[in-house]
Amino acid sequence: MSAPLIRLEGLRVAFGPTEAVREVSFELQPGRSLAIVGESGSGKSVTARTLVGLTGGRAQVGVDRYEYLGRDVSALSDREWRKVRGKEIGFVTQDALVSLDGLRPVGKEVGEGPRLHGWSGSKDELRARVVELLRDVGVPEPELKARQLPHELSGGQRQRALIASALALDPSLLIADEPTTALDVTIQAQVLELLEATRARGKALILISHDLAVVSRMADFVLVMREGEVVERGPAAQVFGDPQHEYTRKLLDAVPSAHSRGARLSPSSAPRLAVVPEHRTAPAGEGPLLRARDLVKSFRGPDKLARTVVQDVSFDLARGETLGIVGESGSGKSTTARLVLALETADSGVVELGGRAWSTLSERERRPRRREISVIYQDPLSSFDPRWPVERIVGDAAEDAAQVSELLDLVGLERSLRDRRPLELSGGQRQRVAIARALAPRPSVIVCDEPVSALDVSIQAQVLDLLADLRDELDVSLLFISHDLGVVHHLSDRVLVMSEGRVVEQGTADAVFLNPKHDYTQRLVAAVPRLGYQREQVAA
Amino acid sequence: MTRRSTVSALFSALLAVAVCACGSGGGSSTKAAALGAKQDSKPTTGGTIEYGHYQEPPCLVTTWVQTGYLTRQYLEQLITVDEKGEFLPWLAESWDISDDKQTYTFHLKPNVKFTNGEPFNSEAVKVNFDNWFSTDPTRRNGYVAFHVEDHIDKIETPDDLTVVFKLKHPHHPFLSALSQYAFGFLAPSVVKAGPEEWCVRPVGTGPFIVEKWNRGTNVVLKRNPNYNSAPGDVENKGPAYVDGINWKFLKDNTARWGSLKSGQSDVIYDIPGVNWAEANERYEVLRHITGGRPSQLALATDHAPFDDVKVRKAFQYASDRRKAVETVFQGAVPYNGNGALSASSPEHLKDLEDYYKYDPAKANQLLDEAGWTEKDADGIRSKNGKKLTVRIVYGAGSIISSDGSEFLQIVQDQAKQVGFDVQLKPITTADFFAGKGRQPGEFEIQPGYWVARSAEIFQVVWKPDAKADDGTVLPNANNTSRLQTDQVGIWQLVRQADQEYDDAKRTALYEQVQRKLVEEQAVTVGAYPLTVSLALSERITGIKLNASIGEPIFNDAYFVKGK
C-alpha cells in the first residue's frame, strides 16, 4: 500500500469551553473515499474545515499528527494554508445554493482558484478553462452559464459549478461537506454520480453527510460521529451491515422507508396507541372530509408571462386518512397546500371542507371555520412571534390554560421548556410546539408542509412518530407534503406524485412507490439513495 | 435650564477656553503696542478691509436697522449728527429754519453725483421722499413715514440745489429724524426701477460702490473715486483711503470671532459675549449704545391685570433687573432701568434708572392693596378667582436675542416669588411680523425696542390710536403698552415738546414725559439698550461708529504701515 494521502491523529477542536471535536483520527489512501456521518452538532463539519485550516478564528485546535502527502501540515500559518487550499485540496462547502457569490458571474467564481494560485495564461485562456471545467462537471451551455449569475442557474447547476471550482486546480483530494442537502432527489442522484465519477478519475474523497443513504452508496470507509467523538469506524459494508455501536443502530432505525411503515422510528417503550389498518379509507356512507377538484393556479413571473403552477389537481382526503404529496421543487405541491388552506385563491376549481363549500366562501364567512383546518410548516420559527414564550404561542390558539398544558403534554414538551422563547428551543422542540399549536383549535385536517425536512434524522424520527400517534389517537386527517419519498412512504396511506403542477400518479403508498407506473415516478423512485447494505433484522 | 441649553453652555465655555488658550500671555502688551503704532502712523492708501458682519439683509436697501449698517456705505443723507448732538452738514451744505419753524430750507452741496453719473439735486431728494411715502408697500419706507410723514405738508424744489420742507406745524425733532440712517438717497433712475433693482444694485453718492453681492457670502464694496460729499463728522473729505471693503456675513459667532483671530478679518461686528473680555484685552474695541427706546417690557394697560397701576408698579419692583442684565450680558451691554429712553439719548433722566429698585416686599404690599390677595399652593396670586397670569409675547431671535430670552427667564422666576404667573410666549420672526400674538388683548407684556437718536421716538411709540373716518380704531402697533397717552396728559406734553424750540424748555418737557411714563404710569419696565460693538485688529485704524445708531464709518479708515 502506498503512503497515505492524509494521516490524522488525535484532532481536538474547542470553541471556548465547548469541545467540538475530540480525538479524531483517520488515514486516507489516494483515490479512496471516506465518509464522516453524524447529526448536527456531531463535529463532522468542524473536522472537515479543520482539515484545510479554516476552523474559525476563535477555535483552539490541537492535533498529535497531521500529514498531507507525507508533509507535516499541523502547524501551517494561514499564509501557507492559502497555498494548499484550492490547489492541493479542493473543498465543496455546505449549502450549495448560497455558496457562490451572488453578485459575481459564475465563471469568475470558478476561475478564482486558478487566478489566486498564479494563473500563467491570459484572461481568455482562463475563460476557456472555466468553460471546460463547467462542461466537465456537466453544466449545460457552459459558455452562457459562466457569464450568468448564480441565481440564474438551477440548484443542481450551482452545485456542479461549485464542484467545478473546487476541482479547478486538479487537487488530489476533494472534501465535500453535505454536497446534496437541499437538492431535489433526482438532482441529488446526478451530483452523487458526478462525485463518484470524480473519484473514479483517481481523486480521494472525503464526504461529510447526515444522510446515511447517501454515504452508504459512496464511501469505502465510514466514521460515525456523535457529539465530537467518533463512535464507530470501519468499512462501509461493516458499519451499515453490522453496526456495533448502539448509536449507529439508532440512526439506521430512524431512517423512514417502506420497511418502517407502521413501526416506530425512535426507540421508545411506549406501545403504539392504536392498532390501525394498513390503509385507511373513508368509512362507508361518509363522504370525504376534504375534496379538491380541478384546481388551477397560475402566477405572473417577472417576465410578465403567466406560469401555471397548479394544473387540474383533484383529490379526496377521508377522515383519519393521511394523503402524501411528493414532488420536487417547483412541482406545485406547496401551492396546492396554500389553495387547500385558502391562503391563495384558485383560478378555477373548488375545495370543499367537511362536505361544505370552503374555497368559494368570502374570507369573512370562512374565518369562523378556520379552526377546522390547520398547518405545520418546515420552519416554525418564522411563524412564531419571537418574543412570546411557548405557552403564549400555543395559548394564542387554545381555549384555556388547561388545554395548553394538555396539548404540550400530548406533544411531549417538557414542562421546564414551556416558558422559553422559540429561539431558546431546538429544532425538534420547536416543531413540537408547532404541532401543539396546530392541534389547539381541534382541527379535522392538518396540512403538514415539509414538517421534518429541517430536522436531524433521529429528531425527524421522533416527530414522525408523534404525528403518527396523534393522527391515530385524535382521528385527524393529514395532508402530508414532502420531497422525501421515504418519509412519505413511511407515513402515508395514499400518495399523489406531482410534477410541473400536475398530478402524474396517485394510489396507495405501496402501489406508487413499489410499483410506479409513470415515467417520472419511476425516475424519482430510482433516484432515491438507499442504504446499500441490508441488515439482518429490522427493529419492530 | 433645559438639558440642551446646559450642554451648549458647557460647550461654549469649553470653546471659549480653547479659543483663548493660545494667546492669553502678553495680550495687553500686544494691544498697547498696536495702539501706539496706530497713533503714530499717517494715513496710507490702498488695501481692502475684510469686515466680518453678522446678519445678511434680504435686500440691500431696507429700513431695518441691520441694513442701516450697510446702506451707510453707499447711501447718504442730508445731514448727520455727532456725539454732542450737533447736526452737521452732509449732502446739505447748510440749512435755514424759518421764524415760524414751519419752513426748513436745505442748500445742497454742488457737483455731487450719484455713482452712476446722475446728478444729486433737489429733484433727487423729492423723488426719494415721494417714494418713501408711497402707498405701495414694497416701495414705502415705514421708518421715514413714522418719523416725518405726519408733519410734512409739502416738499418744494425752487432750484436745483434748494429743497424746502413746508411743515404742517413746528416739529423740533425734524432734523434729528433726517440725521438717521433710513434717510439715505438712491439715484432717481434706481428709484424708478423699483426694488428689483435697488435690492441688488443700489446706487447712491456714498464713499463706496456696491460692486457685487454674493448672496450668503459677502457684499463687495469698491471705493468711489469721485467722492466729494463727505459728512461733517469725518476728517477725510475726499475719497476713502482704502480700495474697498469686503463686507462678509459671518453668521456664526465662533466663525466670526475666529475670523478676526486668524487674521482673515480686519474688523468684526458684534463681539460674542463669551469673547468680550478677551476682545477688550487684545483688540481695539468700539462700542455704541443706541439711542431711542431701549429694550423694555411694555405692560398692556388696556386690560387686567395691568389696567391697575398698582399691579404695574408691583411688577416693576418684582425683579432685580440690574443684576439680571449683568448676569446675562457679562458687561457687554449695560443696564437701562429707565424704560422710557435709552441712556445714550441726550434727554435721558438718570434718576429714573433705579426708580424701581428690586423690592419684593413693596411688590407684595402693592398687590395686596390691589386686591390680589388669594394665593394658591405655588404662591400664585388671584383675585375673584382669576389667576394673576401675565403673558410675555416676544419675537424670539429677532426682537429678543437668546441672551434677551435668558433675561426674561430671570424676570419670570423673580416675579413668581411675589405671586405673578409669568408665561413666556416666544413667537417666530415670520409669525411675529405677521402680527401673531400682537393684537390688543393677546398679551400682557411685550418686550421691544425702537432705534432712534433721542426723544423724537416718543411721538412714534406713544402716539394714541387713530380713528378712521368710518369710526374704526386703527391701533398704533408701536404703542405696545396700549396706554392712550392723550387721556393721561402725556401726548399733549410730547406734542408740546416736539414743537418747543427752546432747548431748556423742551428738555424739561421731555423729562416730564419720562417721569409720567415711569413714575406715574409705570407702563414701561426698563431692561437694556441695543448695543453695537466692533473689534479692530492692529492692522487697521480710523474706523468710527456713527453717533446716531452706531453704523461703522470707513471714510477715515486706513491700514497701519508695517502691519
Added chain:
Amino acid sequence: MAATVLKRLAGAVLVLWATATFTFVVQLFMPGDRATMIINTQAGNLQNPSPEEIATLNERYGFDDSYLTQYLHYLGDLARGDLGVSYNQHQPVTEIIAAQIGPTIVLTVSALILAWVISLIITVLATGRDNVWSRAATGFQIVTAALPPYWIGTILLVLLAVQTGIFPVEGDTSVIGLILPALTLAIPLSGFLGQVTQDEFERVLEQPFVTSSRTRGMGDLGVRLRHVLRHAVLPAVTLSGWALGALFSGAVLIEAVFSRPGIGGILVQATSGRDIPLVTGVMLASAVMYIVANLLVDVAYRYVDPRLRTA
C-alpha cells in the same frame, strides 16, 4: 424600458406636484395676514399697515382671489418654470436659487463621498477583527453617528482653522475651503453608514460563499474586498438617497458655521421672512435633488447588484 422611464418620470412629476401643493396649502394655514407680514418684514418694523397698503399687495399677489384661483395660477406658473419673485429679495426665485445651489450640491456630494470613503476604510479594516484598533474604530463610529454636525463643525473650526490656520475660517469656495465643511457633514454620516455597513459586513462574513472563497485559497483581505464588501454596501447604498437629503438639511447649519454660500442661508432667510415663493422654490429644488439622488441610488444599486439588471 420605455415604460420604466415613463413611470419614473410620472413619479418625479407627482413628487414635484405634491411638494408644490404641500407648500401652497401650508402657507394658507399660517397664522396672520400675508400682506401684513410682507409689509412688516419689508420694513423691519412692526406696524399696522393702512388698508391702501394691504389692498395694493393683495392685488399684486392675488391674495384676494379664491384659493382655487390662486392655486391654479400658482401651478400654471410652476408649469412654465416661473417660480415667481421673492417677496423680500425682489428677485426672481429661479435666479436666486440657481446662484446658490451650486455650492450646496458640491458640499453635499463631497460630504457623501467622504463619508463613504471613511466608513469603507473603517469597515474593511476593522469589522470582525478583535483588536484595539477595531474596537476603537467601532467606538468612533458609534460616537460620531450621534454627534450633531454643528458641534463637529465648531470643533473643527476652532481646532483646525482658528488655532492652527491650516484651513480658512470662513466662506471659501476653493477645494481647501471645502474640506472642513465636507468633513463636518461626512463624519456623523460615516458613523451611521459605517454602522449599517458593518452589521451587514459581519453578516456577510459568515455567509457560505465567503467560506467557499477561502477554501479556494483567498486571503482575508481579498475575501473582504472582493466578496464581502460588495454585498455589505448594499444597505448603505440604499440609504444614500436618504443620506443626501439629510446632508442637504445639515448643510443649512454648516453653511452658516463656515460662512459658505449656499441654499441653506436662503432657506433660513426665506422661512424666517415667510417668503413663500422662495420657500417653495427651495422645497422644489430639494425635491428635484431628492429625485435625482434616488435615481442615482438606483443606478448605483444596479451596478453593485447585477441581479437587478437581469431581473
